[in-house]
Structures are given as structure tokens and as C-alpha cells.
Amino acid sequence: MSNRIEIFLTLSAELTAFSRFDLLGTGLAEAYLGTLDRVVGDDITDTLLAAFVALPPPEDSTRSQALRATILGNELLGDVARSLTKLWYSGTWFELSYAWTQRFGPKPADATFVVSPDAYVEGLLWKAIGAHPAGAKAPGYGSWAYPPKIPAFPGSSTAKSEAISVHLQNAGIMS
Amino acid sequence: MLLPSESALKADPHAVAGSTDYDIVIVGSGISGAIIAKQAAEAGKRVLVLEAGTGVNRSLVGYDDLLTTFYSAATKDNQSPFPMNANAAIPRSPQLRKLQAGETDSSTYIVQSGPYVSDTTYTRIFGGTTMHWEAKTPRMLRSDFKSRTIYGQGLDWPLSFEEVEEDYRLAEREIGVSANVEDQTYLGQTFPGDYVFPMRGLPLSYLDQQVNNGIDGTSVDLYGRTYPLKVRPYPQGRNGIPNPAYDGGAGYRPIGAVDTHQVEEGGRCQGNTNCVPLCPVQARYHSGKTLAKAFQMNGKSGQPLVDLLSQAVASKVVIDPDSGKVSALEVKVYKDAASPEHETITVKGKVFVLAAGAIETARLMLSSGLRSTSGLVGRNLMDHAYLLNWALMPQICGAMRGTSSTGGIVDLRDGPFREKQAAFAIDIHNDGWGWATGAPTSDLLELVDDRNLYGADLRQGLIDRISRQLLLAVMLEVLPVESNRITVDPQFTDALGNMRPVLSFTVPEYTMRGAAYARQFSRTVFARLGAQDHTSYDPRDFGYVAYEGQGYAIRGGNHLAGTHIMGTMKTNSVVDKNQRSWDHENLYLVGGGSMPTIGTANVTLTLAAMCFRSGRDILKYLH
Numbered sequence: 196m197s198n199r200i201e202i203f204l205t206l207s208a209e210l211t212a213f214s215r216f217d218l219l220g221t222g223l224a225e226a227y228l229g230t231l232d233r234v235v236g237d238d239i240t241d242t243l244l245a246a247f248v249a250l251p252p253p254e255d256s257t258r259s260q261a262l263r264a265t266i267l268g269n270e271l272l273g274d275v276a277r278s279l280t281k282l283w284y285s286g287t288w289f290e291l292s293y294a295w296t297q298r299f300g301p302k303p304a305d306a307t308f309v310v311s312p313d314a315y316v317e318g319l320l321w322k323a324i325g326a327h328p329a330g331a332k333a334p335g336y337g338s339w340a341y342p343p344k345i346p347a348f349p350g351s352s353t354a355k356s357e358a359i360s361v362h363l364q365n366a367g368i369m370s
Numbered sequence: 371m372l373l374p375s376e377s378a379l380k381a382d383p384h385a386v387a388g389s390t391d392y393d394i395v396i397v398g399s400g401i402s403g404a405i406i407a408k409q410a411a412e413a414g415k416r417v418l419v420l421e422a423g424t425g426v427n428r429s430l431v432g433y434d435d436l437l438t439t440f441y442s443a444a445t446k447d448n449q450s451p452f453p454m455n456a457n458a459a460i461p462r463s464p465q466l467r468k469l470q471a472g473e474t475d476s477s478t479y480i481v482q483s484g485p486y487v488s489d490t491t492y493t494r495i496f497g498g499t500t501m502h503w504e505a506k507t508p509r510m511l512r513s514d515f516k517s518r519t520i521y522g523q524g525l526d527w528p529l530s531f532e533e534v535e536e537d538y539r540l541a542e543r544e545i546g547v548s549a550n551v552e553d554q555t556y557l558g559q560t561f562p563g564d565y566v567f568p569m570r571g572l573p574l575s576y577l578d579q580q581v582n583n584g585i586d587g588t589s590v591d592l593y594g595r596t597y598p599l600k601v602r603p604y605p606q607g608r609n610g611i612p613n614p615a616y617d618g619g620a621g622y623r624p625i626g627a628v629d630t631h632q633v634e635e636g637g638r639c640q641g642n643t644n645c646v647p648l649c650p651v652q653a654r655y656h657s658g659k660t661l662a663k664a665f666q667m668n669g670k671s672g673q674p675l676v677d678l679l680s681q682a683v684a685s686k687v688v689i690d691p692d693s694g695k696v697s698a699l700e701v702k703v704y705k706d707a708a709s710p711e712h713e714t715i716t717v718k719g720k721v722f723v724l725a726a727g728a729i730e731t732a733r734l735m736l737s738s739g740l741r742s743t744s745g746l747v748g749r750n751l752m753d754h755a756y757l758l759n760w761a762l763m764p765q766i767c768g769a770m771r772g773t774s775s776t777g778g779i780v781d782l783r784d785g786p787f788r789e790k791q792a793a794f795a796i797d798i799h800n801d802g803w804g805w806a807t808g809a810p811t812s813d814l815l816e817l818v819d820d821r822n823l824y825g826a827d828l829r830q831g832l833i834d835r836i837s838r839q840l841l842l843a844v845m846l847e848v849l850p851v852e853s854n855r856i857t858v859d860p861q862f863t864d865a866l867g868n869m870r871p872v873l874s875f876t877v878p879e880y881t882m883r884g885a886a887y888a889r890q891f892s893r894t895v896f897a898r899l900g901a902q903d904h905t906s907y908d909p910r911d912f913g914y915v916a917y918e919g920q921g922y923a924i925r926g927g928n929h930l931a932g933t934h935i936m937g938t939m940k941t942n943s944v945v946d947k948n949q950r951s952w953d954h955e956n957l958y959l960v961g962g963g964s965m966p967t968i969g970t971a972n973v974t975l976t977l978a979a980m981c982f983r984s985g986r987d988i989l990k991y992l993h
Contacts, residue, residue, distance in 0.1 A: 309443065312438045333641050
């Protein structure tokens with residue numbers, strides 16, 4: 196399959212709601228595609244990418260339903276896509292379900308593991324909630340006294356985070 | 371902090387064994403041993419510090435390796451930065467399971483003899499458990515020192531608050547405490563004259579402020595007395611903004627990171643939200659900072675006064691039968707953490723200090739056959755009991771940001787109710803439900819695997835689920851009970867052949883009555899906040915305790931104490947008020963184990979204060 200990394204990035208962006216730009220910014224796209232190849236094998240990875248390419252175009256209203264039917268709800272691909280989503284969010288590959296292994300055979304590299312120390316640090320989860328990974332990317336002294344800056348994204352209900360009022364007088368940081 | 375490069379070298383075991391000039395031999399490089407070592411070196415004494423761990427984290431590279439280990443760990447429990455070392459094993463809570471009645475589980479380092487299974491931990495590496503601690507540093511209250519007299523519960527200390535107060539100030543200086551006096555005067559706490567803490571208090575988190583907005587000005591009634599509620603800042607052993615008024619206007623210079631060369635670490639807390647298990651930038655105090663100062667002190671001949679021997683596990687206290695004094699320590703020195711191969715050396719000194727933590731110090735005494743005249747070595751084991759309560763706030767509160775805990779509800783640390791039930795202090799956790807549920811990873815798994823969310827719904831779902839998390843961790847008073855204890859048994863040994871600690875514990879009824887009230891109290895707070903209570907306790911949980919028809923999952927606080935309590939005479943205690951053994955005049959057992967009660971104060975500040983007292987007594991003894 197040509198241009199695998201591009202398809203992989205587009206698939207990942209759709210699963211995570213983070214932009215291709217954000218995903219490349221982690222510096223881990225190749226490592227994660229490589230993880231997928233190593234754990235479930237190139238053939239299953241290619242099947243996943245092919246199923247994604249075959250979806251109706253983004254502007255088509257049936258695309259989301261098709262993604263659920265042919266990827267997330269597919270017996271072979273569903274658990275793999277979910278593990279990929281969790282990988283992007285946390286930097287950890289989570290072992291596939293017992294049922295998947297029973298049905299499709301055990302994969303020797305399929306265990307729960309952190310892909311690399313920087314994979315933990317680059318987990319998207321922290322960015323999603325306007326926080327930082329525990330033990331890294333510290334926001335600075337006293338930053339915790341202020342409301343979180345939760346990034347907006349297409350489809351987010353940004354009203355919530357914007358509605359937060361600031362109570363500097365209670366923070367003690369202004370004294 | 372700059373360390374002379376030669377001090378990064380390890381002492382040679384054979385030179386140590388052949389040495390006859392040590393005034394003081396200290397087992398353990400945690401805060402207790404570090405304070406005594408530094409005090410002794412300041413007085414020109416020769417000191418040997420024995421450390422069971424590898425000691426590699428003395429350098430910045432070694433320290434940062436711990437951080438990398440943490441990043442790489444699939445399970446980020448509170449010991450995850452610290453590599454496995456069978457020669458100096460440590461308890462790791464994810465390995466625990468519930469016990470059947472009468473069952474003993476020896477599959478983990480601490481043999482759990484039940485009925486309660488404790489997930490308490492301590493860290494056997496250079497710096498001891500201060501490498502891992504959260505660094506909350508409240509003082510004990512006046513009444514905590516005489517709870518038997520005032521409330522008819524627990525034991526009185528042989529010391530009053532007034533006798534310890536000055537040493538509290540020394541401990542606050544050594545640790546570098548950030549707090550504002552005006553925030554710490556609740557429940558009648560007083561500070562002398564113009565005292566200020568070394569650094570200004572850390573600001574309350576946004577989450578703390580949201581909780582305070584919901585409860586400030588409200589109160590609860592307990593046994594006919596009214597207690598006002600408010601979120602108050604905790605004093606913290608981590609670097610903040612130095613207070614220029616400290617020390618009569620001399621100010622305070624924060625202690626930076628420990629390394630062999632100058633680095634851009636050790637400054638102000640940056641909000642890494644990772645005090646436990648490891649501050650990545652050494653803003654949080656660890657005893658390596660105190661030891662770094664001690665290692666810099668040289669004797670008249672220019673030689674360093676303090677030696678550190680790492681990979682050295684004290685295995686026996688040898689008593690001279692005629693004098694009753696300690697004549698030597700037997701120490702097993704291993705070459706490699708991956709191999710049990712070791713040689714046994716004998717170390718001599720004038721005074722011996724066991725500062726290995728409440729469990730290891732008791733273990734060493736008992737495995738040396740030293741139960742003491744009172745028979746109390748190992749007994750009266752205490753650790754704060756934690757009851758976790760978790761809820762979702764109605765609004766985004768920004769969980770997972772900040773230093774691990776900045777504020778809490780502490781107005782029920784004291785009151786006449788202590789005649790009947792345990793007092794408690796509540797921490798608000800800035801890292802969400804992590805301790806209770808494994809959040810945020812558990813939330814990610816649930817939303818992806820069970821709720822079938824992806825894309826924008828997943829991303830929004832994570833915000834709604836995690837950023838509103840509130841965890842009230844209720845730290846409950848636990849009183850001394852002689853049957854709660856550490857023992858040893860020759861059938862349970864570690865890789866070096868040392869006997870492992872066997873833990874027997876029942877959560878006292880006094881504590882459980884407090885826990886039952888604390889659960890109701892937390893529900894009341896959640897109701898005032900409009901927060902959704904998600905708390906549930908699983909009967910299969912290893913720490914599940916039934917009380918009056920309800921069940922509670924009780925967690926250990928890692929505030930270990932009581933295994934060699936101090937008292938007024940050799941028949942009611944193991945050590946005197948200076949932490950000197952009643953039975954062996956040149957032996958000091960120091961640390962939390964000496965505390966007869968722990969009230970609702972995290973133990974480190976108090977045990978640090980007591981070590982200043984012991985250090986003075988040791989110097990007096992040597993003269």
C-alpha cells in the first residue's frame with residue numbers, strides 16, 4: 196500500500212479528533228504505525244487502512260455510520276482501532292481483548308506497554324483536558340490557581356470552558 | 371547545589387570494615403539519618419551512613435533515570451520510578467490481594483498476616499521515602515501530644531508540644547517549608563513572635579477554590595459542637611517564593627537540586643503534579659539535599675567527615691553481653707542489584723543510629739533477637755488510614771494540574787469528639803480520582819472500550835469526565851494498639867537471607883467510627899457542592915473493612931509509626947524522649963517508629979524535629 200503513513204495519520208486524526216498537525220507534533224507517528232505493524236502485523240494494519248480508505252468521503256453523512264460498521268464494529272478491526280486510539284491518547288499500547296486473541300490467534304508482541312518514555316509525555320489526553328502529563332511539561336509555578344485552558348476543536352462544546360470565571364482573589368497568587 | 375566530585379564516589383566496603391574512627395554509624399539515608407549525619411558533621415564527628423539501595427540517584431543522571439523509568443512504566447503506581455532490587459525490596463501496592471480468614475500471603479515483600487491487608491509503602495533507596503513523599507508538612511497539634519490525658523485515648527508523649535516547638539522550626543528550615551503563618555493558626559495553633567515560614571505558601575489550586583466556594587461559611591455539627599468548614603492551604607516541603615522576613619529579616623535561600631555540577635533544577639515548584647512518586651525537578655525536598663551539605667563538611671585533615679556506603683544492608687545488631695552496648699553491625703554488601711551475591715562485613719562505631727523507617731528498623735531489631743525489656747519492638751504499628759471519596763463537580767475544575775495537593779479541610783483535626791472517634795484531615799487531590807480509580811487512564815479505557823466513543827465525542831467526553839474530578843482523601847487518626855505489629859519469621863527471607871517483615875493489623879474500631887462519619891461528612895460536602903458522588907467500595911478490595919453494616923475500602927497512608935515508641939520508662943516504651951534505647955545506651959532508634967501517637971499530621975515534619983533533638987543528645991553522649 197502506497198503512502199501508508201498519510202493514510203495512518205488521517206485515520207488517527209478521525210479516531211482522536213486531533214489534527215494531523217497535532218499528531219505529527221508528537222513526533223511519534225512513525226513509531227505508532229511501527230507499533231501497529233509489530234504487534235498485530237502488517238497484514239492486519241493494511242486491512243485497517245484499506246477499510247478506512249474505502250469509507251464514504253468526509254462530507255458524506257453516512258461516513259460516521261460506515262466507520263462504525265466497517266471498522267469499530269468489525270470483529271477483526273474494532274479492537275485494533277480502539278487500541279490505536281488509546282495509544283495516541285496515552286502512549287501505551289493496551290493488550291487486545293481475550294476474545295480477539297482467541298478468535299484471531301495470539302500475537303507475541305501483544306502486551307500492555309509504554310511505547311517509549313516520550314510516548315507517555317506526548318499522550319494526547321493531557322492536551323485534551325488542558326493539563327500536562329504528570330511529571331512532565333510543567334506549566335509553571337502557581338499556574339494551578341487559574342482555570343484550565345482547554346483547547347477548542349471542531350465539534351467541541353467550547354461554551355463550557357469559556358464560562359469559567361476566574362477567582363484570582365482566592366488564589367493567593369496576586370498577593 | 372554543588373557537590374564536590376569526590377563525594378560522588380562510593381566508600382570502599384573493606385576500608386569501612388577496617389575503620390575504627392567512626393563516631394556514629396547510621397542505618398538509612400532518609401530524612402532521619404540525614405539530619406543526624408549533618409548535625410554530627412557540623413560538630414566535627416566522623417559518620418558512616420549505610421544505605422541498602424544502590425545509591426545511583428545521588429547524581430542528577432541517576433535521579434533522572436528514575437524519572438525515565440516512571441515515564442516508561444505501564445502501571446504508574448507510587449513506587450514505579452524505583453527499579454526492582456531483590457536485595458533491598460520494597461512494598462508495591464499493585465501486587466496485593468484480599469486475604470481469606472486466617473490466611474497469610476508471603477508473595478509480596480511485606481508478608482501480610484492480616485486480617486487487614488495494608489498497601490503501605492516506603493522506599494529503600496538513597497534518600498529513603500523522601501524520594502517518594504508528597505511533602506505535606508503540618509505540625510502535630512498541642513492536644514496530639516497528650517491524647518490520653520485529654521480524650522482518654524491513645525498514649526501521652528513524654529514530650530509536650532512546647533518542648534518540640536523549636537525543633538519544628540529547625541525541621542521547617544531543613545525541609546524548606548512553604549506556608550503562611552496566618553493560614554496555619556486554625557484550631558488554636560500558635561507560632562512564636564514574628565515567626566514566618568522559610569517560603570510563602572503555595573497558592574490554592576483552582577479546584578480548591580471551587581470547593582471552597584461551595585462550603586465556605588457552612589458548618590457541620592458533631593456531638594453538639596459546631597465546626598466551620600473552609601478549604602485551607604497545607605504547608606508544603608517544596609520550594610516556593612522565599613519569604614524575605616524569614617529569620618528576623620535574613621531571608622531564606624532555597625536548596626536546589628543535588629548534583630555534581632550546577633543545573634537548572636531545584637528551583638520553585640513548577641506544577642508537575644507528580645510529587646508522588648517523584649518530583650522531576652527536585653523542587654520538592656528529599657534528604658539528599660541535607661546529605662549533600664553533610665558530604666561537603668571536612669575534618670581537620672581535609673578529609674570528608676561523612677562516608678556513604680551504598681548497597682549495604684544492615685542485617686544484625688551485635689550486642690556486647692557485658693555492657694549491653696552495641697558493639698558492631700553486621701552488614702551485607704552486594705555488588706549488583708541483579709544478583710544476591712554479597713559479602714558480610716562488620717562495622718564498628720561509638721554510637722549506632724537505626725534510621726531505616728518504622729518497619730525496617732523494627733525488622734532489623736527483631737531479626738537480631740532484640741525485643742527490648744518492654745517487649746514492644748515491632749508493636750503499636752501505626753499508619754494513617756485513608757478513606758477515599760470521589761465525585762464529579764458540576765463544572766470544569768481543571769483536575770490533573772498543579773502540585774499534587776495544595777489544600778484541604780482540616781477543621782476536624784481536633785475536638786471533644788475525639789473521646790469517641792478518630793479525628794481526620796482531608797486532602798483535596800489535584801490529580802483527580804487517580805488514587806481511587808486509576809484515573810485518567812481508567813477513564814480513557816472506559817470511554818473508548820465500553821462507551822464506544824471516538825473522535826470529537828471521545829475528546830469532549832474526556833474533558834467532561836476528567837476535568838471535573840474531585841477526590842477527598844480523608845486521613846484518619848489511628849491509635850497505638852499493641853497487637854498491630856511487625857514480626858519476623860525465619861521461614862520468610864529475602865534474596866540476601868535477611869528476614870522480611872510480617873505485618874499483622876486490624877483497623878481499630880475508633881478509626882472505623884471516624885471513617886463511618888467521614889463518609890457521611892464527604893456526602894454532605896458533595897451535596898453542598900452539587901457534585902455527583904461516584905464513590906463505591908468493592909467487597910473484594912484488599913483493604914475492605916466492614917463496620918456496622920457498611921463496608922469501606924481503607925488505604926494506607928505511608929505514614930508509618932509506632933514500632934519502637936518513646937515513653938517515660940523502659941517498661942512502657944522502647945526509647946526515651948531523645949529516641950535512645952532504654953536497653954542499649956549507645957543505640958538510637960529514630961524516626962516515625964518512636965512516635966507514640968500520630969494525630970492527623972503527616973509524620974515527616976514531626977520525626978524530623980525529633981531527630982534534631984536526638985542529634986543533640988548523641989553529641990552530648992559522645993562528649
